Amino acid sequence: MNRKLQILSRHVLRQHLGLKSMRSISTSMPILISHRHHVGKESLVHRTIGNQLELSAAEFGDTEAIVSCHEGKRYTFRSLIQEADALAAGFRKLGLQRGDAVGLWAPNYMHWYLGMMGAARAGLISVGINPAFQGPEVAYCLNKVNVKAIIAPETFKTQNYYEILRSICPELADANGGRIRSEKFPHLQSVIIDSNDGLKGALRFDDLLDLANKSEREEVAKIQQDILPESRCNIQFTSGTTGNPKAACLSHNNFVNNGIHVGNRNELEGERICVQVPLFHAFGVVITIMAGLTKGATLVLPAAGFSPKDSLQAIVKEKCSVIHGTPTMYVDLVNTQRKLQVPLGKIKKAITGGAIVSPQLIKDVRQVLNVETVHSVYGLTETTAVIFQSLPGDSDDIVLNSVGHLQDHIEAKVVDAEGRCVPFGQPGELCVRGYTTMLGYHGDDDKTRETIGKDRWLRTGDQFILEENGYGRIVGRLKEMIIRGGENIFPKEIEDFLNAHPQIIEAHVIGVPDERLGEEVCAFVRLHEGVDPSSFTAETLKAYSKGKLAHFKIPRYVFTVEAFPKTTSGKIQKFKLVEMFKESLDKKHKTARAEN
Incomplete structure (x- = not known):
């Protein structure tokens, strides 16, 4: 079977969900819980990276595997x-x-x-x-x-x-x-x-x-x-916000198979990929290098470090048909293209991952960069790379409102705080199981056990909604959820709303301490060139949000920034935004005391 739907009896469901009463549950309609196993059409392979390199050399021969524009090197x-x-x-x-x-x-x-x-x-x-x-x-x-x-x-x-x-x-x-x-x-x-x-x-x-x-x-x-394909081939250091990074150990089996199935979904055969992502990151090493290797695609490195201008030039010069980048990179690429108006021609695909992408950004990538389709990939370092991904031919609505469909040969479930599956369409923590799961954290058995249970289910830490049709969407990181006066608020919803504002290039939302409500909503925004930052205030945003956003979701605090603090892989460091808020608050209190 391609999918398995667990239909529970009312008695079993009551025990499963921990309910004392079943009055609110219809007796005529079964409840489908958020659990799905997507069996792929193409079998997994038992192969090392070295084996794959031999196969690719034999099959693709004189096709360019990689081009480094900034070094003038080709292989x-x-x-x-x-x-x-x-x-x-x-x-x-x-x-x-x-x-x-x-x-x-x-x-x-x-x-x-x-x-x-x-x-x-x-x-x-x-x-x-x-x-x-x-x-x-x-x-x-x-x-x-x-x-x-x-x-x-x-x-x-x-x-x-x-x-x-x-x-x-x-x-x-x-x-x-x-x-x-x-x-x-x-x-x-x-x-x-x-x-x-x-x-x-x-x-x-x-x-x-x-x-x-x-x-x-x-x-x-x-x-x-x-x-052996089961042996370690790579170690990825996780980008933690506190403490030292953990070292996730990944195998040849992880790399080769995820590369094959990412390449299949993205239809990379013979494509030329503009590589903006850093190679050391999972996006670079698996979604880009391994997918390209298995499908005979050419990797084009525009610059040693991310440079939107160099990317645009490389797309034209090297005839790139696909772009790889994180949402922040696409924001900068779109903004640079608006200024330079480089004659890009038609680009087949833009593949985005590494962070949550807003619907407005997807529209901008299509319109400004002349991209036919946008594909999303979602995963973690600990899951090698991709566990959800767009399918070829996905409608605009699906691409705009999901991170894609469950990847081949992956099992997923969404659970509540007690580890019980929630119904399809309800939020909870995403857990996954399959060939993509890391071998473990090097030298850290306790952290490994916290992340991967004895049953091999891996806890992602992401608040997620799984639909019955196998598509999913991120609500937010569990640790990033804002609890304001008892209301659960997920930053992504507000960020998507703000990113559609005509004066905003990019927005990120955090929760900040509040004596009365516990937490308040704080937005950091980057504005389009020519917009006066002093004119963009919390009151301005409140007026714009009226009738469009619930009052408790409207940011109480608004800060404008010229750039966001981010990791080399393009992820926004929200803990630094919290620090910036605290510094601003301390400065305000000092000024008030001085005036008194």
């Missing part, structure tokens, strides 16, 4: 596997063994992509490290997952990666040929820097590619049978 699928095997043999020559971790600490450079592929072919674990991280954060990552080698550029913008590594690991300056002995980082053996210069203690990336001889490179193909 076909055939030349890619040759370079990946040279790198894999180089890793082995350095003494790295199957299961060792290789850190990839860089923006979107070719050496990041090659590093991931080479690590996979050598049976190593690639570890994506946020390129914006500073010394203490990088030190945490290196020790948390026992990184044995790290690859980085020498510099990017104001960030000097080599000097940061030297500052946290002084032994680097005295190392020979990139081999290190460090008391602080006992596992770290090698530092590889993509640089034309010879830097003390570091091995040049190009030299690593040339390190192994022909027979050592050929040996890489032979070891592929020894690498």
Whole structure:
């Protein structure tokens, strides 16, 4: 069966929902609870990334696999596997063994992509490290997952990666040929820097590619049978708002299968993708790299870091037919296109994920960027990447009001605070189960058990509504829900409303403390160019909202900002908005005391 609907008797339903009375439940109509298992038409595969690379090289051959516009580099699928095997043999020559971790600490450079592929072919674990991280954060990552080698550029913008590594690991300056002995980082053996210069203690990336001889490179193909699809291939650090990030361990099986099914839904065969998302993030490494690899799509890197102007130029020059980006990136891309009016031509698809997208933004992407269809993807780091996704041919109404349909071979349910399934169409916490579930958090069994139960159901932490037809929509993060005077308010609803305001480019809503009501609604907005920020006040917004939004949802506080604090992957850091509100309140109180 493609779907399973659980129809409960009134007696069982009463026990299930914890109800004392059944008077409010119709005796003539069965209740369908929010549980669904979507069995896909295409079977899962038992394959490693290295196996997939071989298949793609054989099938797509001289098709371009990746183009780095800012570096002027191009690889076909055939030349890619040759370079990946040279790198894999180089890793082995350095003494790295199957299961060792290789850190990839860089923006979107070719050496990041090659590093991931080479690590996979050598049976190593690639570890994506946020390129914006500073010394203490990088030190945490290196020790948390026992990184044995790290690859980085020498510099990017104001960030000097080599000097940061030297500052946290002084032994680097005295190392020979990139081999290190460090008391602080006992596992770290090698530092590889993509640089034309010879830097003390570091091995040049190009030299690593040339390190192994022909027979050592050929040996890489032979070891592929020894690498298990169930083994770890990647570690993703979660972008937590407090405390140190957790390290989610993902397998070859996770990566390859999710790549295949994402590629299927997005119909990526032969497409050219403008890649705005960072490669280290799940959006980059699975939804982009793995989906592209399995479907023979070409990845186009416009710039090392997100640049809407470079993206627009790359779309035209490289004839991109698909765009990948987070909602914030599309906001900036739309705004830049309105100014530059670049002759884009028709674009087939814009794929968005990583955060909640507003209906107004989807309309803007279509109209301003000349995009035929917009596809949503939804998932978490802990679910490899995608668990809900748009289907080909979805109507405008579905795309505008959902995160898509349950992905193939995934089981989902929506539960209340006690873990009981709620009826279809009712909000609760989304839980999922299937091949996408991570292996666990590295070195953190307690957190793993909190997230994944003994029955393998994974708690997403998202307040979600699952419909009977398999489509879903996010109401908001459970932790972001605002409780104002007993009313439950979900920021997304207000954000969607504000994003349709003619003067607003982007809006984000938070809950802030209130003595009487517990919490109040606070909106941060970014305005269109030419709009006077002083003219946009809470009273202005109140007048606009009258008759359109319930009074208790109308923001009491309104702040205008020129830019939002966000992670490198494009997610808005709402905890920083809370800090900004508190700072503003403190400043106001100090001014009032001074005047008195």
